[in-house]
């Protein structure tokens with residue numbers, strides 16, 4: 001295991017205060033301060049300084065970060081990516097707030113990925129010595145951590161190859177057009193043991209579809225829907241279950257229109273877990289195993 | 304209370320009341336209409352783009368220029384989920400993009416419109 005997880009997602013928002021209220025009060029992230037135009041947040045069960053960065057002005061993805069086990073892995077990835085033909089650059093410690101030195105990767109799908117080995121350690125909210133099991137006072141959805149994200153681009157197949165051949169990712173599920181032409185529509189990739197740390201879908205270059213936070217169980221997903229009603233958070237769809245990944249889910253939007261998700265369930269993945277294939281004719285069930293229909297926004301709204 | 308005249312494609316236009324502070328989207332949603340594409344309802348995706356033919360609107364929250372570029376704004380482009388009518392407006396939407404899904408709500412909105420129109424006439428007389 002060398003990429004450990006999706007470490008952070010950095011997005012633009014039209015209004016910092018509106019967005020802060022959403023990420024802090026509705027999702028229940030912990031505010032970790034402001035630096036220039038950016039505010040930083042973490043989940044209660046995350047140990048590093050932040051997992052969400054919001055930046056004043058606009059909407060959409062600025063960049064994402066993935067934490068890597070060691071600098072040896074980083075060097076190996078750098079060589080792999082050079083051989084593959086992907087543009088990278090070294091980043092110095094502190095270039096990204098609280099993040100150590102690393103490697104910036106310009107994905108074929110147009111996004112910027114930062115691979116790093118260190119971020120300032122803060123600790124989770126329980127501590128590591130005789131800890132309690134949960135935080136005492138829930139706040140909003142009380143999301144423990146960031147889980148995964150879905151990004152779009154013109155050539156998801158190339159970026160998929162980059163992740164598997166250069167960064168040791170595995171593919172849990174793939175959505176193709178049909179058996180005959182076998183064109184990749186979307187792919188779910190993991191480096192850890194969840195069904196995906198990142199997923200890619202065919203679409204406009206450099207776009208964000210959503211980023212997702214983990215929740216404990218289906219009951220918490222239902223409760224998320226209740227909290228959204230209180231906070232007038234626009235829901236895209238759900239609560240429901242995905243066919244792909246079998247996860248239970250609600251999609252919703254932040255106050256700038258970036259799509260978020262809360263997600264749980266799914267299954268455990270290993271390096272030898274076989275890849276599941278879906279064809280586009282079953283997409284309604286692949287997307288939502290219960291309603292078996294594609295809502296109008298899911299494939300059309302990106303930021 | 305402002306009145307919004309809504310033209311959806313070639314359908315006969317409808318007049319709906321707009322309560323203070325309501326966005327165009329909120330006003331027609333309350334009147335039983337729904338957009339075919341829900342979108343983000345937060346100004347981020349541009350799915351709710353409409354054209355303001357007469358009257359003026361202001362956004363209730365900031366909107367990214369990437370979503371609604373100034374050139375589009377200049378020709379009446381507005382995001383229904385953010386635009387709040389400042390007085391009476393005439394608004395045009397693409398055919399099929401908005402339709403009535405709750406006739407009773409529409410009926411109630413029309414009654415509300417009739418009430419405010421009567422009041423206005425009485426005030427004027």
Ligand code: FES
Pocket residue numbers: 257341342343344345346347348349350351352382383384385
């Ligand atoms: S619905 Fe997304 S901008 Fe209005």
Ligand SMILES: [Fe+2]
Pocket residue numbers: 148149150210212261263
């Ligand atoms: Fe997801």
